[in-house]
């Protein structure tokens with residue numbers, strides 16, 4: 552008997568096009584079993600497209616997807632082990648809370664009714680109105696109830712927090728961590744609230760314009776870049792020849808996010824120019840990747856005549 556691989560999902564050369572738009576472009580990666588992975592990237596990066604294909608709700612244009620070793624599309628055995636909570640889930644017009652929960656209980660073999668009841672009360676989800684009258688936050692809460700109580704071995708959450716108040720988001724994070732500790736499973740969640748949700752994540756996948764930028768442990772990414780802050784001209788000189796992910800300028804001060812941890816030589820060069828070297832958090836790193844090596848648009852395009860070549864061209868391959 553072969554041992555199960557440590558990956559719940561494997562994706563090879565995955566491409567999804569819509570006409571001339573490449574929602575996913577030659578993506579190769581794996582999602583580890585019994586791990587919470589954050590799917591990050593700017594609007595339109597391809598996060599929903601990827602989860603839709605992995606959960607068999609859409610089909611790739613080319614490439615291969617294996618979920619627990621099998622292609623998911625039209626594979627009932629694989630599909631019933633997955634739960635995809637979309638940010639725009641629709642329900643039949645006459646459905647109330649009880650109808651949605653009844654459907655989920657039938658659809659998910661590992662469904663936990665006690666957990667569903669606890670969450671309904673925690674999120675104060677109303678029983679009487681039809682679901683189509685729910686507020687944005689109530690709809691998100693309902694998705695979270697289904698996603699967690701399904702106990703599906705592979706669960707996808709697509710921006711599950713939309714419209715949720717701060718208390719409800721805290722409840723979500725706390726129950727997710729508690730339930731995951733008691734029932735480990737593979738969870739993939741897309742989010743733009745990176746600072747807030749970073750504590751939940753063990754691994755991170757970053758997409759940009761359909762392409763894979765990073766697939767790494769959160770701890771590895773925390774040291775993946777450094778930032779240099781100082782007078783604009785000094786930071787520009789420091790940035791010269793280094794791989795600049797983004798640069799912010801306010802007045803005469805600038806901060807450049809540079810790919811890679813600072814070496815002793817970097818520290819010495821910074822000290823020589825009176826530049827502060829600092830660490831870059833996950834949210835700042837993802838934002839910096841999204842800049843394409845460009846400046847923040849605080850100044851008129853074309854006004855920046857002294858822009859160093861590494862910044863103007865973008866140094867990231």
Ligand SMILES: Nc1ncnc2c1ncn2[C@@H]1O[C@H](COP(=O)(O)OP(=O)(O)OP(=O)(O)O)[C@@H](O)[C@H]1O
Nearest residue numbers: 569572573574592593594595596597598599600601
């Ligand atoms: N059915 C479709 N028809 C045409 N283009 C599509 C379709 N679905 C997705 N796209 C395009 O594919 C790209 C990726 O979209 P996707 O929804 O996967 O991004 P996302 O990372 O989830 O974005 P967001 O963070 O804004 O939710 C976008 O440019 C989007 O416009």
